[in-house]
Amino acid sequence: MSSVPKRSELRAAVEDVLYASAVHLDSQKFESWLQLTAPEFRYRITSYSHDLRKDMTWLDHDRAGLTALLAILPKHHVNGAQWLRQTVLYTLDDDGPDAVRAVSSLAVFQTVLDVGDAHVDGGSSRLFAAGHYQDRLRLEGGRFLLSDRNVRLDTRQLGIGSHLIP
Amino acid sequence: MSSVPKRSELRAAVEDVLYASAVHLDSQKFESWLQLTAPEFRYRITSYSHDLRKDMTWLDHDRAGLTALLAILPKHHVNGAQWLRQTVLYTLDDDGPDAVRAVSSLAVFQTVLDVGDAHVDGGSSRLFAAGHYQDRLRLEGGRFLLSDRNVRLDTRQLGIGSHLIP
Amino acid sequence: MSSVPKRSELRAAVEDVLYASAVHLDSQKFESWLQLTAPEFRYRITSYSHDLRKDMTWLDHDRAGLTALLAILPKHHVNGAQWLRQTVLYTLDDDGPDAVRAVSSLAVFQTVLDVGDAHVDGGSSRLFAAGHYQDRLRLEGGRFLLSDRNVRLDTRQLGIGSHLIP
Amino acid sequence: MTETLAGWRRRLGGEHLPYVDSRIYTDATIFEEELAKIWRRTWLLVSHESELPEPLDFRTTTIAREPVVIVRGEDGKVRAFLNVCPHRGALLLRQPAGNLRNANPSGSPKRITCMFHAWQFDAAGQCTSITRRSAGYQERLDCSQVSLKELPCEVAYGGFVWVHLEASAPPLRASMGNAFDALLPHLETEPLEVFHHHKAIVTTNYKFWHDTNSEFYHDYMHHFNRVTSMKQPGYFDRRYAPFSNGHVTISSMQVKYTAYEQDDVVLADSRDLSFPGLETNGWKLLDLFPGITLNLRGSALRIDTMTPLAPDKVLIEFRGLGLKKDTPDARARRVRDHNTIWGPFGRNLPEDLLGVVNQGLGVRPGSESLHILHGRFEDNSIHDEIGLRCYYREWSRRMNRLASAPDEAPPDAITAEPQSSSLGNGVH
């Protein structure tokens, strides 16, 4: 990583992308979120199953697939909830001359909306999942773009699951 | 934002205020907290009601009103709890030559004290609320002061509510 | 703190240590974690007991004691859980010419593994504890080392407790 | 100290010191009976017409474990239905509120579509489509047989939406009697609008909340009320007027702000904003059996409604209302006034809720009976506990259990249908 010499500048540049990513996803601005990603972007949700003692892949898409997935969201039945992705940039390592690997802690909170019994439970918040973002970011035109993201979940008990991605 | 040129310095300067704010509120040092705010400071707690499909304002004060509110706290009955405001500076945008807009993720945890059945439940921790700080900060005398804060809660199910502000 | 002049560089340098510490502990790489600590490192877990109205010390070790404690972990029965220490560097103050005091918010989440009824509950996540890291870091050979850590817990209701340290 | 614990718990109260037995707040059997005998057989305020301003707007709720949806039809009429699909029992609408114009993913616009197998119903509850009907049901079932269950529903008393679970419901007006007489002029001159809603799941019995809403004796708990309101001239002139059916009301008192001003300028209420026909800073209150409170104070009308969840758990909903025609400035002031006292971060509400949580902790399911005193006689003033006695007289009648001895039936004087529109002092 030669082009962004100072550690603090590097952190700030990556944080800008990482946290913008959380903001766009929380507000379901998928277009804006996709603009933070590079053409080669690959998005996965993975977890280690302690039941099978094997790695599980729960979602795996390239940018086109992800775009299609996000476009199809309105066709699905979902129980609405406001998500809050709270993430902190933990480690940052060079990955070639113009890329970095970034690992960030992740806690996803949900504030339930039409949870079914919305009259009673709507508006209450709960921890939905814990884990990490394992990201690769690449410099292009002076700014970082997400080139790869593995949402590595500790949590495997996700209730009914979700069409929305963490 | 011309006067603080480097992104990393800007982040660091705003983080210093944002996190000091959380620390002062967690320790209920309201005097110190108010010193982080500018004279024109306005503080709001807002949320969108999915019941009414309208925006709700749950608290709205200028600095004088807030000062009075905080001063009156000891006169109120409260169930004591240690709050932990965990917040991460998410986005930072210029707002004129000497001000910035900062949005930060917010999870508020409570460790209950005199919860009533303190003998049993006192000392246990729980998620109280999730949302964001939407702040405006202004440079004055070389440091940032909070000029506006909207505590934008996702959580609408807050149990008995609270005299303390998030 | 004369040797690291810029605020942003200072934050970045301390964040690197703080977040690496969380990562190593989360992945139970105790050797790597210990390498972030100085020879004089002292580690404590403390909490204020509202029952006794006294400060409690729940663990107190020097580096040798801590090393021994971590070495003995595999001999213990534990209920496996993946921990996620989510921490944010909150305040940073000079402590002499080559040291700083850092206070960081701390939420510890656990994703339970062999919780006993793993068949049912394994893989679900919960808030385990809330509090702060109160750290002292010292510059040595151009990088910061942890010289003192007080894990200051708000949470006093910890269920069965843990052999693992927060 | 020689007394047994059980003895101490029951030593107070008697003919001259009215009380209730704490088991009415904790016993699981009594709770189930309350749902069956009271909540399933009472007109309940569940919404306000301003929450459904447009045709096809809807709101969902639950009454005594029955899911309910309120819909404004294309004809503008507000109807209530059981929110349950006649096919295999799925909940129909899951959002707290919405509009049927927006079809759900497998439905049609203007329809309530069950997400499960896509049976559709119109806003009047008529079934409009059974998917693959003739192939699957031949002549054995058609749309005419599977309308939604419509429930008695009225919009009344200032635009509030009232629902009753049983078709045999008495007329709403008969249930209310004269209870609304004092409030009505202020509610029906101008259309109202809900501007605030929040809710709380609270670990206490629901009746403890209504008790609190039925006396101002607990003003001792609120700093402002204790040091200002209670010292105002006229505070103790306010009187409860008890009605038959367990309702009580307080007529207007003018809130005096001079006292507040001395204390705290910035938190005081707007002075010159009120409700139609209400004197500036006027205050009127109406408690309706079994758990609804209308509280009109100066610029804001607050409504409390409850959904009992368990003997020690209740959902309480809080609404704030102003006038539909409010200017933005006037509305902002109403919102502010409301929140200053009654918002989730307001001056009084957290304390009121803390009070009843503490009652729930002092009186727990599984603990022995305690006599809860309702014995203040103070000429029906707002520190009298007449409101509580009035409530439990009706409770005893509806439950056929004496509130002070729930294993016994009440005497004839109580079980008789109430005749008069108001009750005298000293009801117990």
Place this chain on the structure above:
Amino acid sequence: MTETLAGWRRRLGGEHLPYVDSRIYTDATIFEEELAKIWRRTWLLVSHESELPEPLDFRTTTIAREPVVIVRGEDGKVRAFLNVCPHRGALLLRQPAGNLRNANPSGSPKRITCMFHAWQFDAAGQCTSITRRSAGYQERLDCSQVSLKELPCEVAYGGFVWVHLEASAPPLRASMGNAFDALLPHLETEPLEVFHHHKAIVTTNYKFWHDTNSEFYHDYMHHFNRVTSMKQPGYFDRRYAPFSNGHVTISSMQVKYTAYEQDDVVLADSRDLSFPGLETNGWKLLDLFPGITLNLRGSALRIDTMTPLAPDKVLIEFRGLGLKKDTPDARARRVRDHNTIWGPFGRNLPEDLLGVVNQGLGVRPGSESLHILHGRFEDNSIHDEIGLRCYYREWSRRMNRLASAPDEAPPDAITAEPQSSSLGNGVH
């Protein structure tokens, strides 16, 4: 609207319109009886041999509140034991899966060691060590008396591990009858391997989930299925074949991908990857009483199993299987195909689960009886509710309660042991 609520809830259904009483989904007494009469007395699929590939591998589970562990012995045989220590009742193995080679902190390799007082058992359930036995028990107790409780266990039908809680279990094959006839060729030609597992605690009655797995009428809920599958030629040619003992199966249909292609290229399935003997894009399904589903569709086999936790709470486990010999590329495509529809972030599964959560909300413990219609007769096609009727016939027989009137015993036609291997149309 003149009908009572209770009346409305029970007005539908009759001799020509089969239904069940909703109390079978909500009543706590019935739930306990189901555990005793059904779940404790049935062969249940609890794992697959590929989850225990090595000697000394183990998997833990619970059946009707009994902790169970499955172990592959050093002899390669898979056995099941009660996972409870004969000394003072502690749970023995706590991990969901593992291998006994790794001793627990106070145990020995190859042994199940109780963490509490370190009694040890080998992989065949024999006690190998009672700590300080002779000092503490003299001649009163020795290892031969304290073997683990072994449970009937078979590996069958494609390598699945089946367990029964009672020694008096009938032969597994007798319980299954001909139910596996159609699926078996595809399951037993090549060894299978589980590649996916996830689970969900869902607040609904477990039978609602099996109901959903027993009809495709709810394809109206799934966008893709509604706009593509249901329009394919041959979709309605698929037929349920009901068996005795409550099982039902669907024979193959070829999934047509042309429709998908028009709709969405990137989310479509792999075209040329299938199971041995299954036509490309073939689809077969088997629902086993009281709550197991095998769903073989193109490249992936999905297995659903359930653990009822309460009348309104169930743990559902989802597995995906491919062939053991899969190349990395083939496996990746199976995983992808599986997740696209059935993963926790997949196309259909969250909706299916949402459907039954909604049933659990429409039909709650404590609510009054509702008639749940199971009355679609469509020549046993996949929109017929024959699968549900078949299930509740067996349920009535096992419970000695009529599903449509659970306080009554079923007629003789139902209580008689089933004789034939399949049941005709119109079962109810």
Place this chain on the structure above:
Amino acid sequence: MTETLAGWRRRLGGEHLPYVDSRIYTDATIFEEELAKIWRRTWLLVSHESELPEPLDFRTTTIAREPVVIVRGEDGKVRAFLNVCPHRGALLLRQPAGNLRNANPSGSPKRITCMFHAWQFDAAGQCTSITRRSAGYQERLDCSQVSLKELPCEVAYGGFVWVHLEASAPPLRASMGNAFDALLPHLETEPLEVFHHHKAIVTTNYKFWHDTNSEFYHDYMHHFNRVTSMKQPGYFDRRYAPFSNGHVTISSMQVKYTAYEQDDVVLADSRDLSFPGLETNGWKLLDLFPGITLNLRGSALRIDTMTPLAPDKVLIEFRGLGLKKDTPDARARRVRDHNTIWGPFGRNLPEDLLGVVNQGLGVRPGSESLHILHGRFEDNSIHDEIGLRCYYREWSRRMNRLASAPDEAPPDAITAEPQSSSLGNGVH
């Protein structure tokens, strides 16, 4: 494997192999009966005088669902009261500990003020103020009638605070008999001080915890104890001495540290710090019925107390004590010694708790009866289960249910009031 599951669960145990029926740990009816017959009728250790050093200090707790507050009066005397307001039942003091000098927001200094309507009580339980008494109650109620309910309370056996819920309590000393004989010299020579307190809500039956505290056989679970303590000379010379009333004690053993030193230098205990009269590294233990343990080991005294919450849920509180006169250095070493083994992050405690959580999972509410063996006879050594047999003999007497067959009454030998101060070997 031909045995039924229920048969296997009950096959062990008999006249020569004592056992209890697992339903005594899981049955809801038995649990309620235990609260009524045992916990409401027993002297319980709830605090230590050093937790209330100043006049007007208080501590709150709960006993069998009754809220209790302990207050040190202005006269220095420690008293206990029901923590419930005689007006409408609100909980009075909500903090775990505090001092009455600091008035609550609507109260007066030195008073317990109910937050709800501000009735006030002094530290001796006398009512000092009923707000607006004469206006609201006239001559019908005055302060003399509404004192707090005082409960029997004694400070004894080293400064511990003991409370009994019933006025008819026998003398504390009679309940203890000679149980404290061995420990007392070390507890009463110097004033003690609590330096550690933490608590755990654990999902298991409370008696499982007391069982664990009543035998050292589970030392096999603890790495250090297994590889060091159990190999020390003299370890098996330690003997339980059972008393009437279900108490048992172990007299001193000197802890040998040479073994520890070989194993781990840095985690070893302080060698030269002890309690008055206790030999260096001495160890004595006292288990009191129904759930209190005093554990004096070298430099620290540990106290376990319990609050049963449900058949499968208990709050356990852990205290550590040293001498009031400790130098800072000595205190630091006691704290360290205590935490090394017994802190929430200590060497043994998480394992002990895990053990009983595992018992709670092996033996669940709703599961069938399992015979839990209490049959180790080892000359009353610390691996004998005499402590458990002694406990359940008293339990059977108090409950009038045989622990091994809880539907039967115990024989006369057990129901007779215990006469002797100690019981021989082999009690069952």
